[in-house]
Amino acid sequence: SVRMFIFLLLWKQAQSYPLFPSLGEMEGHMFECVNQAAVHEELEDETRRLCDVRPFWPMLKLVTRNCGRAERLLDSKIGVLIGKGLHELDALQDQEVKDFRSKMFRISEEKMQRVQLMTWSEWLQACFSPQLEPGGGATPVTDGVNDKQAEASLKVTMHFDQSQYIKACLQAKECPHLTLVQVSTVQAMFEKEISAIGAVVNRKSSNPPLPLPPKRRGPSIQVRAGLFHGTELLCKPAVSSESSGRSEHVWNRTLEFDITVSDLPRMARLCFAVYAVMDKVKKQKSTKNSGKVHYPVAWVNTMVFDYKGQLKTGDIILHSWSSFPDELEEMLNPIGTIQTNPYTENTTALHIHLPDYNPHTILFPPFDKGRGGKKFHIELKEIMERDPLSQLCENEKDLIWTLRYDCMENFPQSLPKLLLSVKWSKHEDMAQLQALLQIWPKLSPRDALELLDFNYPDQYVREYAVGCLRDMSDEELSQYLLQLVQVLRYEPYYDCALTRFLLNRAQCNRNIGHFLFWHLRSEMHMPAVAVQFSLILEAYCRGSIPHIEVLKKQVEALSKLKSVNELIKLGTIKNARSKTKEAMLTKEAMMTCLRQSGYTETLSDLHSPLNPSVLLSGINVEKCRYMDSKMKPLWIVYNNKLLGGDTLGIIFKNGDDLRQDMLTLQILRLMDLLWKEANLDLRDALEKAIEEFTLSCAGYCVATYVLGIGDRHSDNIMVRSTGQLFHIDFGHILGNFKSKFGIKRERVPFILTHDFIHVIQQGKTGNTEKFGSFRNYCEQAYLILRRNGNLFITLFALMLTAGLPELTSVKDIQYLKDSLALGKTDDEALKQFRQKFDEALRESWTTKVNWMAHNVVKDNRS
Template sequence: FPALGEMESHMFECVNQAAVHEELEDETRRLCDVRPFLPVLKLITRNCGRAERLLDSKIGVLIGKGLHELDAINDQEVKDFRGKTLRQSEEKMQKVQMMSCTEWLQASFSQQLEPGPGPDQINGVSDRSTDLKVTIHFDQSQVSIPLSMRGNLNKNFYTCEGLIKESVMFCIIFFFLSFNVILCCHFLLQHIQTCVWDVSSPFKIVLVNASKVNAEETAKVKYLLCKPAVSSESSGRSEHTWRDSTLEFEISVCDLPRMTRLCIAIYAVMDKVKKQNGKKSPRLYPIAWVNTMVFDYKGQLKTGDIILHCWSSFPDELEEMLNPIGTVQTNPYTENATALHISFPEYLPHAIVFPPFDKVIMAQWPLLKWMESHSGRGGKKFHIELKEIMERDPLSQLCENEKDLIWTLRYDCRENFPQSLPKLLLSVKWSKHEDMAQLQVLLQIWPKLSPRDALELLDFNYPDQYVREYAVGCLRDMSDEELSQYLLQLVQVLRYEPYYDCALTHFLLERAQRNRKIGHFLFWHLRSELHMPAVSVQFSLILEAYCRGSIPHIEVLKKQVEALSKLKSVNELIKFGTMKNARSKAKEAMLTKEAMMTCLRQSGYYETLSDIHSPLNPNILLAEVNVERCRYMDSKMKPLWIVYNNKLLDGDTLGIIFKYGDDLRQDMLTLQILRLMDLLWKEANLDLRIVPYGCLATGDRAGLIEVVSSADTIANIQLTSSNVAAAAAFNKDALLNWLKERNSGDALDHAIEEFTLSCAGYCVATYVLGIGDRHSDNIMVRSTGQLFHIDFGHILGNFKSKFGIKRERVPFILTHDFIHVIQQGKTGYTEKFASFRQYCEEAYLILRRNGNLFITLFALMLTAGLPELTSVKDIQYLKDSLALGKTDDEALKQFRQKFDEALRESWTTKVNWMAHNVAKDNRS
């Protein structure tokens, strides 16, 4: 024992449930929370300061990934990003420590935007040049120059080429080097790097071999970089080597855009099949795909051998079996993944780099100014045609002639149609570096777009670094409330960023660390997808950076993580109990509920679940669990219904539903869009009483749903009014009587008005979004009259069918018992019904005016992996339902036809509800 030394220099380590070594730095944690895989603890020596180790341990537990896993990644890009964000976080926390209590509260919780970069910041990045040194080697010696000596240098200093130039200049002046040494340094400078624009060779790669290929037949590789290139066939079973393995593309090295990605697909060539024209063609079977960047994160053209571990899951409806929208990260599960060995050739004996931004500006600025002075000369005819093109929706395709016209009149677009920037970007010939350079310069004088318009520029179609930086610059004008509205999409488009260090990442971190509510949802949006291999490292790095820059927030989030872990354990206990007692439903319910209550009363569970900030809304404190009112719901995943006593609401209770086993991200997206619709309607002075309740995915098929108080389902309301389940759906008085029981006099009139407005809002919203599976158990009504929909597992027109028969035949739910409530029991169509119809039409036209925004938001979610949102074809439903491309009169005529159809065919809805009620009654 005496040989151990000071107790502070040691700590315990275990192997956790994820088979990962976990260091138990936080000594306040209980062993039941640690949950080691085996009951063994190992005593180890601390490698650094206790405070640092404690912080690292807390962050690792919080994000669900030990930081030693990130330390073990042998990737210089990861190391550079972590080093940069660590320095920025340390500087931020030092400033926080110097703040007064009031200043800290304003910095953490203020809803107002803070002022922009100060004089010590360049492009939003703090100037920490005093921490850097440049080392230059001269034969047998080297000299280190602190950058603090540089004085007032030109901005060119911050480019790679400029860095070398200025460093050599310092050496020459400071050490009075001889003329020969000056010539030597100049020669060295000119040959360290070559600009990619000076290399005219055709771009090519060498295909070496592939291993673990799941193909018994011959295999081919197809590359997409400009026009696809196809390799020769290979033979073999698991190991494949290709003949004539050099693939040359129809693009020169000098014309490669900075964000060029090489998209690769491996497919088997099966036996030939005969087509209708009598000719035989080979049958192709996709095996694997992978993408990689052509330039590295420093802008240097890749050279040498590289092993790419491929992905085997193919998205639906891939063109030519390539997946350009997919990740550029390789498959981390290397043991069973197909490994493709390729080689990037060396065109020159030294590095080839993409030119720095200032070189692009200097080369193109004179031409830009000349062409700008000659804008507005396209002629009236061309301007009319240009206007028509610019007013099209984002899904409309541009033909080559239209693209040429837009590019020719690009300065006219800047003057008259600045919001048309996305269409201009689609018209750029990115395979010509001259055009690409002109576009980058043009962005510097392009007017700022509104944040809503700028969102489209973060789509996959616009990968250029400077375009995305421009878009982020526009987003900086967003208020915190508006940023929260679109945070779900902004996290998803991080998938499109090929490099960890990018403008969008820094923008999100900056705003999250400035406002804790944004930080809260950024944390959960990132953490909920850490299980996805394609983003695991990227999202872990951002989470680590956020935690290091928001240390006071760690304990709050940690308590939420622990509470969710407890709820998952309770849910697993219930599922096990219901499976064990499946033969006796009554006994099952009794025993399982008793087990649940016993579990929740245990101090370890009760204390962890109490006094936490709600993950659904961090402004709400969930005080103490009301165990007696907690229960589990009788559905497949046995969701937990947890009730809290809330001291801040005068004894009222709050409810949350914990679900484990279902992906809630589609519900999150739908509710976000409903919230946006509500906002747009209110901006137009139309309040339709929408109830966009809280919903948050917190992990792999896990999440929380807010319980809406004083509400019941249409099914329960109907069933309580009838002794026969089959007849309940046809009782048109049930809903009106239910409202009358809970409201009287003026309160009933108010409830009817609330019902009318909310029914109009949800009729329009569910029609536009194509929400399906609308049975009587997922439409609810509050006692105050508000109608609202829940459970959005089917959207964008994916309506349910059974035995090949379409169960849902109406564009939206509008039954006669709804009309019965709206008209307060009166027959015939009254003035109240006319007002209801007017609300619907007005709401529809407002959404139409914002159709492009809805298309953009869904397009930004394409890589999220939602089952009913996988391709642009899915978004086409929105274009059709909003009648984009038609006039308001034509669109209104279409909507009125749908309205009449919903009313005329409402009997089919009642039949569907009857079937649902009978099935539900049989289950009980």
């Protein structure tokens, strides 16, 4: 290769220098470069070409190998594969990162040693896990959680050196009781010395500039701090005094919280908000005092206890974030990440001091298995059957907590409501809950998913939930993998039950491993999760070394397709004046590019990232093209040997976030599964095309109504030759319908045109029997979805922090609750659905007008 030639040439020239002998053997050196991600990449793999590496600038650095060649090569491959050099993780100097990597390295090494001892049949069974029975698939091994953690003591304790304690006791002539001391009176006080650097005037462009009030150098700055458990505020927030300055603000003040250290829950998080305080601008005709207004500047969160369970102490610098969610509790953002902003140059920096309460470290203790409380026989059905979005009043919470053993025996699926009724600021309640968790019946995996939401941060609750998930088959786990990856954001520590569970199941089944890899890899550009996801990816790769080359081939292929797409975008910009010339020149450039050996080799014989069971053999360049839309998506056609010589097409779109589409498609697949479980097949098992159309149309109508899918024009509604109706493009969901000139373009609850009805009635105007069957299918489908309404709400709620454009707050999920008529009886809900059905029939003419307008605009554009 060119790189090897450069290496040999450089080594030959180095021989003329006087200190050449000190270099040692040639094999002990390699090249390093700065890649496109602006990180140092070690070019250990000699098979990789420079055009694949794509250095940021034409400079290679000769470095010494510091470890064995095989280990170095593996580290280099993993770094390239996950998109983050492992030396970056080394450079973090974070003890939690070091401990996690050390544990995962040991576990992965043991895993690979077991793999090497397997026969071929055992290896195939372990990696691909065929479903041999309903609960089939590979049996997951234990995640290594220490059983002693289940043993309890309801004390926040002081940890000390036992030998010194024994010596002190003997000197005092007392027996050395090796018990833990309870801290019950010390208040949680957090001294803060806060410097807001460049926070007010020179903020990022994502925030509007602060208007400066007259006759003042700048607005006053204040800091608010709150203690949270999930979204529950544990006590009244603490607020600093106002500080007037330009860039630096120093308080030197202690903020006190009205809660004892012994009552702090294990997953308590300390949340800060920096904001500017300004006088409201008075209206010209108003004489009243308009008061003050608060402008948020920055927020940042940190855990009160570290990953070892130690109460944090000492000086800490927290680099904050400046993007704010729509809803803020007490101007604080408890649902935000606990990671500090890695881009420290232009961020607000908070310098805080957490005091030492004792010369010895304070550790959060394990809980006892004690049990308490009385059993009563009171009906709780009405409260327990409410959907997850329903709020509980304080009286209802007290009732649920009082009757917790009744809940366990009669409504075990009500555990989430019980958890919301716990007073997390009381250690007695926490102990009672832990006792209950030891004997609480296992929930179904679908019900247990809700316990992984942000509202349930307790470590033992999440471990209980993961224990329930272990009963999932591999197929069911794949169904919910999208949400399980997103809720990793809620885990404050790298080593947790959910991470271990996902890694274990992924390493036992390559199909799960494939999608876990891509779910994580696709978000590596997000600073809030980059370290966490890179650690999990590294751990997966080390425990699945045979999978590395397969995934590496996919990563390289996507990089090539991205280059082709960028070439096309550049070509269309240069030739924007002539549409015909643009199309001809750009398509020719695209095909020339695809024919290059570097592209054909990389893009051939790889497993599809969309479906790893499909092998993409070779590109049919003549049939490849690009689409005439804003992002110029590629239409790549493959010859596929495994499909009897048929071609197979994939669409590559670069520049759009397609996770909302993934979520919608996932929910549609789940709907189809739930319908089939209820013996209602609304897709592709019927022979006649008209029946196929009728049933799939019923599924389409109900699904698009419940999910509020928009942009339902004729280009996005497809019909297969078998008669199956389906929808593409899910950029608008949950009722976010498009408007034009302030007029809502989509006014019907779902698409039911007279063309559809004509097909359903087999072309006969008076065929009311067929149409009646269609209507009945729709009603059955709707009632089945209503029975699973809590599951849909949970799956959407678990995606709230994913950053999807139309799913940012609980208010967005309210659409789902309304469309499913949750809280109403089946009869009431069916009455509402029938009204919507009649509305769709009555207003079908508006759909035709909307489609006609869309086609006119499209024709004019082309």
